[in-house]
Amino acid sequence: MFVGDLIDRGPEQLRTVDIVRRMVDDGHARVAMGNHELNAIAFHTPDPEHPGEFMRRHTQTNLGQHQRFLDEVGDRRAMHDELIAWFHTLPLWLDLGPMRVVHACWDDDAMAVVRPALDADHRLPTEHVVSATRKGTALYRAVETVLKGREHALPGDVSFLDKEGTLRREVRVAWWRSGRVPLRDAAVVSPDVRAKLPEIELELPNWDVTACPVFFGHYWFTGQPTPVAPNAACLDYSVARRGRLTAYRWDGEALSDRGFHQA
Numbered sequence: 001m002f003v004g005d006l007i008d009r010g011p012e013q014l015r016t017v018d019i020v021r022r023m024v025d026d027g028h029a030r031v032a033m034g035n036h037e038l039n040a041i042a043f044h045t046p047d048p049e050h051p052g053e054f055m056r057r058h059t060q061t062n063l064g065q066h067q068r069f070l071d072e073v074g075d076r077r078a079m080h081d082e083l084i085a086w087f088h089t090l091p092l093w094l095d096l097g098p099m100r101v102v103h104a105c106w107d108d109d110a111m112a113v114v115r116p117a118l119d120a121d122h123r124l125p126t127e128h129v130v131s132a133t134r135k136g137t138a139l140y141r142a143v144e145t146v147l148k149g150r151e152h153a154l155p156g157d158v159s160f161l162d163k164e165g166t167l168r169r170e171v172r173v174a175w176w177r178s179g180r181v182p183l184r185d186a187a188v189v190s191p192d193v194r195a196k197l198p199e200i201e202l203e204l205p206n207w208d209v210t211a212c213p214v215f216f217g218h219y220w221f222t223g224q225p226t227p228v229a230p231n232a233a234c235l236d237y238s239v240a241r242r243g244r245l246t247a248y249r250w251d252g253e254a255l256s257d258r259g260f261h262q263a
Contacts (some may be wrong), residue, residue, distance in 0.1 A: 002146075003217035004103040007069045014083075022085060033090035033124075034103040034217065035147040039066065040041065040134040044084045049191075055133040059137045061166065088129075091122035092146055097212070099180030099250060104149040104218040105175045106232075110206075115141035134255025148219065149188070150175045152202060160193045163220070171197065172219075178206045178227040186193055188219050213255055215248060224258035237262070 007013045036213055037061055039233055042056035073080045092114060093259075094101040094188035117128040123144075124132055131139045151170040159169045172177055173186040180201050184194050209230045217236035226245055227233045233255050239244040244262040253259075 001029035001101045001215065002029060002092070003034050003101060003215060005036045005217060005232060006031075006034065006204060007040060008036045008066055009068070010074075013069050017083065021181055029088055030094055031093050032094050032100070032101045032103050033087070033147065036065075036086040037090055038133070038143070038147055040069065040123075041084055044080070045129055045133070045261060048130060055130060057118050061164075065164065066164075088126060089123060092118065092124060092143070095122070098213055098252065100214045102214060102216050103147050105145055105147075105151065106214045106216070107145050107175060109140040110145035114139055114146060119254075147218075148172070151182070151184075155198060155200065158198060160189070160196060163190070173202065173204065174228070175204075176232040177204050178209075191249050213250065215250075225255070225262065226257050227255040231255060233259070 006017050006020055006061055010016075014027055020029065020031055039062075041056055042060065043058070045055045047053040047055050073083070092102075093106070093111070100106060100170055114132075115122075117124065117132065128139065131137050131141045134140055149172045152173050153170050153173075159167055160171075163170050171183070172188045173183075173253055174181075174188055174226050177186055183200050183202055184197050186202050186204060187194055187197055189197075207229060211231055213231045213233065215233050215235055217234065219234050219236055220238045220241070220243075221234050221236060222238055222243060225233075225235075225237060233248050235248060237243045239245045247261050248255075248259045250259055250263060
């Protein structure tokens with residue numbers, strides 16, 4: 001299983017996509033869509049309400065996030081179109097019975113909003129891409145939660161710069177936590193940003209630690225891998241930024257540190 005975000009970070013992105021795609025095509029792997037694959041689709045999709053624009057605007061910020069992929073593709077338009085078509089085939093999550101896979105956040109409420117727009121394999125049909133990537137729609141907000149995680153508005157004029165240098169007035173929070181949690185503990189941010197957050201508490205929705213395991217990525221963890229909850233494990237340990245490629249070998253047992261493998 002792969003947890004998405006095959007592009008936009010690190011070297012040899014086309015080779016990475018090719019390896020994963022061959023494994024999927026041969027029946028040896030499955031992959032969930034990451035927010036960067038959806039961003040690539042939106043970047044490539046014309047905005048029907050604004051001729052000449054795309055659903056993900058070609059701003060300097062968005063170009064900066066996507067440029068390494070665009071540089072690898074170059075002027076090979078047919079290849080670019082074909083890669084985007086393959087990204088369209090990726091499910092937004094995998095519910096496999098004894099285990100689940102999602103790029104960022106397993107959120108039942110958000111998934112209930114998204115599910116009517118998906119096909120039987122949890123893929124987003126082309127006709128729903130515009131609504132799913134247009135800011136302000138209910139589908140957009142729900143897809144953002146699934147592929148980017150829950151966020152909480154910061155009070156007053158509190159803000160911070162994220163790792164891309166973008167000013168943020170909302171902070172991503174740990175969906176695998178439950179109940180009243182200090183914001184500094186719930187926020188999924190760097191230690192320097194965490195120290196600047198106000199000392200307030202959040203009331204987080206209850207996460208069912210007895211449900212089947214969820215494997216996810218997205219969060220750029222560092223350090224020694226460990227489950228974040230009895231039934232939740234993040235596999236993103238910043239390999240594109242000198243971290244380590246991380247996997248979990250699961251044989252049906254309770255999650256533990258022993259299941260992680262790094263290269």
